Amino acid sequence: MGKHSIGRVEAFPPGKQSLVRVAGRTLGIFNINDEYYALHNLCPHNQAPVCLGDVGGTLLPSQPGEYIPGMEGEILRCPWHGWEFNIKTGSSLFDPAVKVTTYAVTVENGELVIEI
């Protein structure tokens, strides 16, 4: 376990999706309304580089015939097979136990710090 600074917060504005190399791992860094999230760039399905996928919204659980768009900007969709993950938790939308590994991100003296 260690703390790793990955740069000034200004380099990670809201909506930006970045890849950084930390402690031998490639992480995707996401800023959702100035909350920061770090996800391992490795899909639990077939080890695809999941953080290269599109970020967007999804359709929320609903009744048959009902369409409820939501979670805009909070869903990462793997570039290979299109599995959807909640960026805030790393969990897939079809089974919360199927997850991309997440890492704690804090802001210290204006720097983003990842704990690995």
Add this chain to the structure above:
Amino acid sequence: MNAVAESLTVGEIASRGRETYRIIDCDVHHAAPDMAALQPYLPEPWRSKIVNSASHIGGLGYLSPAGHRRKDAIPPGGGMVGSDPEFLHRQLILENKVDLAILTGEMYGWNMHPNEDYANAVVQAFNSYTIEHWLEPYAQHFRGAITINSNDPHAAAAEIDRLGARPDMVMVIMGATSTRPYGQKYYHPIYAAAARHHLPIGVHPANAGVGIAHAVTAMGYPRTFFEYHTGLSTLFQIQLISLVAEGVFEKFPDLQFICIEGGVSWLPQLLWRMDKNYKTLRADAPWLKRLPSEYVLDHCTLTTQPLEEPPDPTWLLYIFEMIQAEKTLLYASDYPHWDFDANHVLARLPQHYKKAIFQDNAARVLRL
């Protein structure tokens, strides 16, 4: 930073315990950058018509929420995925350590265009484009499939005769959707031509419910891409039943069919149901001399992608046993489409299956 390097490539997967076999990928979708790229190979009036998208087949409006193509396979210069030979060669052959890719294209569904003269010209042009831009420059790693318009069997046979002697063309490919079942006499000129050139016939889903096709299913049109895509296995079931029942494999004893991208695990049920019915109903097909399942297992192979992913991966081994996977399965990635398989289930296979599926079966059927 190289994010992709963290992913296991299919080459690395296969090479675990690898002895001395090649990886042959039997379904790689190359494409022309745009229809204008086919113009040099088209006579008029088709040369002018091809660049007008209103002259194409159209679609049904099914939209995959994930998109239809692998997002990281867009060439660096932009354009269609699969349309840049150099980039495809780098991403699939070099980075994934595939030894030989069978280029299947994306044009086999033109059999559902209402104008068969136009469709014939387009598939011929695409074949010529493939030879000039893909097969000849990359002779070491690419082999081709002769795309035909199966809806005009005599023209299709002529195209097979035009290119069938080329050593770099190792397969004929046609769409899995047809206006009548593929076993029927109407299509036999295609099979005679393929047999003349010792070429197997690949069948790939395309344009189900589109153009002059019947409805996507016998129940009409499902609402979503999820339903449409899951149901594609049924195309192969209908076609295999017909090929067996019409005696195609008695009439063409060396003919091989390859079911591409239809899945695998439905096959045992089909074999057993046919065999059971045949015992009572054999007078419907008195020309058959063996059980239906025996024809299928001797004359048909299936590509692995999209391989089913059961909750317990070892269950696939039971299916493999039921379908004699050591002789009936061929590895395919479906690069660069969304349901690409760099498949970890294959990595856990016993060694004899890996050698057979990655190399031996394709080498036998495609005469590589």
